[in-house]
Amino acid sequence: MKRPQTLFDKVWQAHEITRDETGQSLLWVDRHFVHEGSFHAFAKLAERDLKVAHPEQTWGIADHYVPTRSRSLDDVSDKIASVIRLLQDNTKKHDIELIGLDSVHQGIVHVVGPELGLTQPGLLMVCGDSHTATHGALGAIAFGIGASEVAHVLATQTIWQTKPKQLRITFEGDLPLGVTAKDMALHWISQYGADAARGCAIEYAGKAVRDLSVEGRMTLCNLSIEAGGRIGMIAPDKKTIDFCSSRERSPKDEALVHAQTYWNELKTDVGAAFDREIVIDASQIAPTVTWGVSPEEALPIDAHCPDPKEIDEPNKARQIKDSLAYMGLSDGQAIEDITIDRVFIGSCTNSRIEDLRSAAEVLKGRKSLVPGIVSPGSTQIKTQAENEGLDQIFIDAGLDWVESGCSMCVGMNGDLVASGERCASTSNRNFKGRQGPGSRTHLMSPAMVSWAAVHGKLADIRTFKREGEN
Amino acid sequence: MEPFTPFTAPACALDLANIDTDQLIPARFMKEPRSVGYDNFLLYDLRFDENGELKADFPLNEDLNQSCKTILARRNFGAGSSREAAVYCLVDYGVRCVIAPSFGDIFSSNSVNNGLLPAIVSESDCDLLFDAMEGEIKNLSVDLEQQSISIGELSVSFDIRPVWKKKLVNGWDDIDLTMQEEKEISNFQQAYFSRFDWLFNSEDRK
Numbered sequence: 197m198k199r200p201q202t203l204f205d206k207v208w209q210a211h212e213i214t215r216d217e218t219g220q221s222l223l224w225v226d227r228h229f230v231h232e233g234s235f236h237a238f239a240k241l242a243e244r245d246l247k248v249a250h251p252e253q254t255w256g257i258a259d260h261y262v263p264t265r266s267r268s269l270d271d272v273s274d275k276i277a278s279v280i281r282l283l284q285d286n287t288k289k290h291d292i293e294l295i296g297l298d299s300v301h302q303g304i305v306h307v308v309g310p311e312l313g314l315t316q317p318g319l320l321m322v323c324g325d326s327h328t329a330t331h332g333a334l335g336a337i338a339f340g341i342g343a344s345e346v347a348h349v350l351a352t353q354t355i356w357q358t359k360p361k362q363l364r365i366t367f368e369g370d371l372p373l374g375v376t377a378k379d380m381a382l383h384w385i386s387q388y389g390a391d392a393a394r395g396c397a398i399e400y401a402g403k404a405v406r407d408l409s410v411e412g413r414m415t416l417c418n419l420s421i422e423a424g425g426r427i428g429m430i431a432p433d434k435k436t437i438d439f440c441s442s443r444e445r446s447p448k449d450e451a452l453v454h455a456q457t458y459w460n461e462l463k464t465d466v467g468a469a470f471d472r473e474i475v476i477d478a479s480q481i482a483p484t485v486t487w488g489v490s491p492e493e494a495l496p497i498d499a500h501c502p503d504p505k506e507i508d509e510p511n512k513a514r515q516i517k518d519s520l521a522y523m524g525l526s527d528g529q530a531i532e533d534i535t536i537d538r539v540f541i542g543s544c545t546n547s548r549i550e551d552l553r554s555a556a557e558v559l560k561g562r563k564s565l566v567p568g569i570v571s572p573g574s575t576q577i578k579t580q581a582e583n584e585g586l587d588q589i590f591i592d593a594g595l596d597w598v599e600s601g602c603s604m605c606v607g608m609n610g611d612l613v614a615s616g617e618r619c620a621s622t623s624n625r626n627f628k629g630r631q632g633p634g635s636r637t638h639l640m641s642p643a644m645v646s647w648a649a650v651h652g653k654l655a656d657i658r659t660f661k662r663e664g665e666n
Numbered sequence: 667m668e669p670f671t672p673f674t675a676p677a678c679a680l681d682l683a684n685i686d687t688d689q690l691i692p693a694r695f696m697k698e699p700r701s702v703g704y705d706n707f708l709l710y711d712l713r714f715d716e717n718g719e720l721k722a723d724f725p726l727n728e729d730l731n732q733s734c735k736t737i738l739a740r741r742n743f744g745a746g747s748s749r750e751a752a753v754y755c756l757v758d759y760g761v762r763c764v765i766a767p768s769f770g771d772i773f774s775s776n777s778v779n780n781g782l783l784p785a786i787v788s789e790s791d792c793d794l795l796f797d798a799m800e801g802e803i804k805n806l807s808v809d810l811e812q813q814s815i816s817i818g819e820l821s822v823s824f825d826i827r828p829v830w831k832k833k834l835v836n837g838w839d840d841i842d843l844t845m846q847e848e849k850e851i852s853n854f855q856q857a858y859f860s861r862f863d864w865l866f867n868s869e870d871r872k
Binding site: 214 | 772865
């Protein structure tokens with residue numbers, strides 16, 4: 197009998213060209229995305245006078261540095277304009293398709309790939325960005341790589357990898373009302389640690405995962421790296437296959453039939469072994485926010501910040517003290533008492549149409565007490581949201597409706613949170629200085645960010661749902 | 667790449683967990699070409715205050731002549747983004763080895779691709795190393811062949827993936843290695859293209 201395999205095993209095996217004596221595998225890469233930050237890799241190619249082996253399997257997407265208040269390079273600093281131009285020049289030189297600043301498809305790479313149908317089940321995809329696991333939501337092996345590896349993929353269309361260990365996280369049961377994929381991720385990372393999935397490929401499974409929309413699954417997979425895991429995957433089902441069959445770049449006609457036959461085979465066999473299993477009761481997850489400077493420093497919205505005086509382990513106590521000091525919070529402070537200065541709705545984590553709809557639902561007819569920006573995940577999503585009237589809801593609430601890009605998640609384009617300011621954000625990292633030097637970030641779901649905007653402080657989205665019911 | 671050889675050189679202990687890539691190099695510096703010297707950006711917001719002055723209480727600022735070749739830190743060093751610039755700033759500073767109980771996966775592979783050794787020690791050995799450093803800049807020896815680290819009387823072993831050890835010891839570059847597999851790759855490609863025909867006849871390219 198054939199040994200039962202995991203979804204990950206199947207996709208890995210299909211891409212393994214050879215394995216060396218140290219156990220490292222040389223893998224075939226189906227899809228490769230480069231962005232403005234990839235200029236170091238192109239410099240390496242130039243140094244060695246190498247060509248791009250398969251330009252038709254690489255796409256250039258401008259997202260990290262793009263301005264969100266304008267689409268003209270005349271309106272940005274010379275340095276920012278120059279890295280955006282470098283991407284234009286490098287893609288042109290190597291005959292790589294560019295989805296640039298003026299493209300109707302422009303957006304954040306991890307939003308655009310699935311949206312265009314470039315992301316498909318069973319593919320192996322890489323990008324010089326740690327949130328590449330997002331594409332795993334459709335059943336691909338997708339992971340972030342560094343500049344040396346980007347240069348290697350450009351030169352050879354392959355990558356050397358040691359097969360990671362496999363971790364399955366099963367979310368059983370149903371999510372309570374107001375609890376989203378973002379909360380699932382922050383919850384499990386807070387329970388198991390920001391390095392819990394180090395060295396692992398994750399498969400997310402269970403009823404609560406199957407019940408998520410394709411967009412929600414992308415949010416869950418996107419945050420795999422915040423637990424240290426380079427890869428996060430979800431087996432394709434009918435929702436996935438419907439999603440992947442109707443995109444602009446989806447296979448068509450007979451090719452689509454072939455593809456769908458294969459996509460349907462991509463699931464973990466009964467009895468397949470994982471190196472580690474985690475089971476989580478989804479019904480026990482509360483709306484979750486980060487209070488500290490690592491994604492593991494997260495708690496339910498109705499909890500209190502930890503008190504280092506109550507922690508026995510000295511290193512741990514010192515770390516908590518340091519995080520609270522950076523965040524300007526007091527020992528044991530109630531999380532719902534944390535006032536905010538700003539909000540950000542966007543990023544590869546939570547900027548898809550469903551995210552914008554849920555944020556707009558909460559803001560409809562209400563005012564934000566703080567300034568903030570809303571940056572859709574792609575130019576197509578921006579258009580769709582405008583057709584649905586969502587832009588007007590954000591604008592009426594007092595927020596800025598801007599163009600698509602990585603924006604205030606990482607601040608590279610100049611969309612920054614000022615030093616000492618506190619931002620409720622739908623993004624993925626609450627690291628010190630992530631949104632700007634001295635910035636303080638609280639991560640949460642889009643609806644929770646809107647609810648925080650309405651109150652000027654962190655607030656429990658479950659109280660919104662209750663009002664809605666009345 | 668330079669092969670990794672044993673050395674004894676000053677080391678600095680940073681008693682912090684989760685030193686992520688955004689702290690190693692804040693994003694605002696990443697537009698710069700490598701030629702400017704990324705050592706200027708290393709741990710920038712931890713080393714410098716708002717006025718660009720060195721912070722007196724940050725341990726690495728005691729390394730006045732930038733001679734440290736090793737950094738000792740707590741768990742989850744280099745977590746976060748895939749930015750290889752986090753490694754460039756360490757390497758440009760002169761660091762050849764980081765010792766910690768655990769590292770971010772992408773940071774580790776980026777390190778090895780730039781000749782920087784990510785040496786994994788147990789939590790208890792990490793405590794011993796911190797004790798031995800006594801919060802000062804001290805000479806520390808690293809021997810990759812023997813997988814050992816020593817300070818004075820104390821000697822502990824560290825872990826490294828065998829393939830990474832081999833690459834570091836030999837100073838190998840992946841692209842050279844892969845070019846030797848050209849025939850394997852082309853055979854694979856042929857079989858792959860016929861099995862997954864929809865990937866290559868589709869609307870991928872416009």
